[in-house]
Amino acid sequence: MIRSRFASLFLVFVLLGSFACLTQVHAGTLVQEGSTLKPADSAAVSEMKEQPGGEKFNPGEMIMEHVVDNHEWHIATIGHFDLCIPLPVLLICNGQIHAFWSAKFHNETHSYLGFTLSKEGANKGKIVTIQEEMTGKGPKVYDFSITKTVLAIFISSFFLILIFVSVANRYRKEPNQAPHGLQNMLEPLILFIRDDVAKSSIGEKRYEKYLPYLLTIFFFIFFNNILGIVPIFPGGANVTGNIAVTGVMAFFTLVITTVSGNRHYWIDIINTPGVPWWLKIPIPLMPIVEIIGIITKPFVLMVRLFANMTAGHIIILGFISIIFIFGQISAALGIGVGIPTLLFMIFMDLLELLVAFIQAYVFTLLSALYFGLATVEPHHSS
Amino acid sequence: MELVNPGIGLIVWMTLAFLAILYILGKYAWKPILKALKERESTIHEALNSAEKAKEEMLKLKFSNEELLQEAKNERDAILATARKIKESIIEESKQKASEEANRIIVAAKESIQNEKMNAMTDLKNQLADLSLDVAKKILKRELSDPKKQEEYAKELIKDVKFN
Numbered sequence: 001m002i003r004s005r006f007a008s009l010f011l012v013f014v015l016l017g018s019f020a021c022l023t024q025v026h027a028g029t030l031v032q033e034g035s036t037l038k039p040a041d042s043a044a045v046s047e048m049k050e051q052p053g054g055e056k057f058n059p060g061e062m063i064m065e066h067v068v069d070n071h072e073w074h075i076a077t078i079g080h081f082d083l084c085i086p087l088p089v090l091l092i093c094n095g096q097i098h099a100f101w102s103a104k105f106h107n108e109t110h111s112y113l114g115f116t117l118s119k120e121g122a123n124k125g126k127i128v129t130i131q132e133e134m135t136g137k138g139p140k141v142y143d144f145s146i147t148k149t150v151l152a153i154f155i156s157s158f159f160l161i162l163i164f165v166s167v168a169n170r171y172r173k174e175p176n177q178a179p180h181g182l183q184n185m186l187e188p189l190i191l192f193i194r195d196d197v198a199k200s201s202i203g204e205k206r207y208e209k210y211l212p213y214l215l216t217i218f219f220f221i222f223f224n225n226i227l228g229i230v231p232i233f234p235g236g237a238n239v240t241g242n243i244a245v246t247g248v249m250a251f252f253t254l255v256i257t258t259v260s261g262n263r264h265y266w267i268d269i270i271n272t273p274g275v276p277w278w279l280k281i282p283i284p285l286m287p288i289v290e291i292i293g294i295i296t297k298p299f300v301l302m303v304r305l306f307a308n309m310t311a312g313h314i315i316i317l318g319f320i321s322i323i324f325i326f327g328q329i330s331a332a333l334g335i336g337v338g339i340p341t342l343l344f345m346i347f348m349d350l351l352e353l354l355v356a357f358i359q360a361y362v363f364t365l366l367s368a369l370y371f372g373l374a375t376v377e378p379h380h381s382s
Numbered sequence: 383m384e385l386v387n388p389g390i391g392l393i394v395w396m397t398l399a400f401l402a403i404l405y406i407l408g409k410y411a412w413k414p415i416l417k418a419l420k421e422r423e424s425t426i427h428e429a430l431n432s433a434e435k436a437k438e439e440m441l442k443l444k445f446s447n448e449e450l451l452q453e454a455k456n457e458r459d460a461i462l463a464t465a466r467k468i469k470e471s472i473i474e475e476s477k478q479k480a481s482e483e484a485n486r487i488i489v490a491a492k493e494s495i496q497n498e499k500m501n502a503m504t505d506l507k508n509q510l511a512d513l514s515l516d517v518a519k520k521i522l523k524r525e526l527s528d529p530k531k532q533e534e535y536a537k538e539l540i541k542d543v544k545f546n
Contacts, residue, residue: 055486069392144391153396157403164411171418176425190415203476212408244388
């Protein structure tokens, strides 16, 4: 039964992989700002060379622009026209609420209502007052903008709800029937989370309480990971590679673990069993380590998912950059390097698909393990 | 925006969005899905169980059928055995009766033969007596025609008569 479940999972991967690869390869030429929509690499490179000002291609900057959050959703630059989706900017500064479209920043001064996008320093890319940008000091700006990541979260949440509510309706309408269609694709995953993650980590008795949370984080992470690999709108946003997103989910895991921790859990933290007494008295070394562990466990969850997804995006973007770096030297070199690089990119995309699943699985599994640790019953034998 | 320096806005929006999908999916997706999965599993489990039970019952039925058959066979054998016994005893009895009857008939036949014989003997004796008498009469008639001889005979008779 488990074998067939894995077989169907594998099939899902292969299908998604082929789809993602096609779109990635097709879009590989248009992700770079300053490139063209023309499919041939050489054309993109030669156009870039002719750009006024002789703008030098900066791979580091380009990659960072793609993996971090942004106030607009940039899709492509065609000639001198930026094709991007403007997003609403919501600011609270000095007790005043300011709301406008991010497109307002596209002017001579790159500023609007006294706000500007910081170009340098620690706040790079964030909205600050002009005063702060110039002098380094100024009123604090609280930015509640619907950024690219926020919009991507909304879109993926909308799709998740649409998909799973429709699947749930199928279950409601046809109870005790064999699953089919979308339901058949998702059921192995749901059963996998239920049986192999929740049931085995938390235990037969208490797993049901945590199952909705575990299923939600698994599918949220998995769906956003997959969507992040797809380079065209509404994909391509690095949602799960954003530390705020992973941080919020890790925080939820921390809260649930702490709230559901039973007496046994706290006793084990304060009086850790199985270690020599001199690690606890007079200096409570183990208790301190355990208490730090309460925080480090979700912290590690946060960093692992963030780092894995961001690294994957950086690697793929790095491969794309190679084409342009060599293309700047000569067009022929760009084409020559572009072909093997494309093969590497396909390979990396497939690897990222695997990582997308593994990271969602690991986050869910570790969350389940922490819940299981927090709720485990003491052994009556000892 | 920096990689590890998230804005407050994103955290707030992510929290709100996450809570929203957690609630909506929890209520409208996971609950019915998990319930349906559980129900289906229990239905399948029950179906399998009842199939197993039916199988067992079939086995039992088969077993009891066999038992019944065996019993019937035993009974038949028993009936046959008693029938054979009865047959034998009937034959034995009738043989005995027949031989008894035969004996009786033989005895009766012997008796009647004896009787017949006796009768025949008596008849024979009577006829013989009659014949003797006739002979004697005829002889006497001839003998007594001669007075000398009459006297002789009378004398002889007197001689035979003894006075007691």
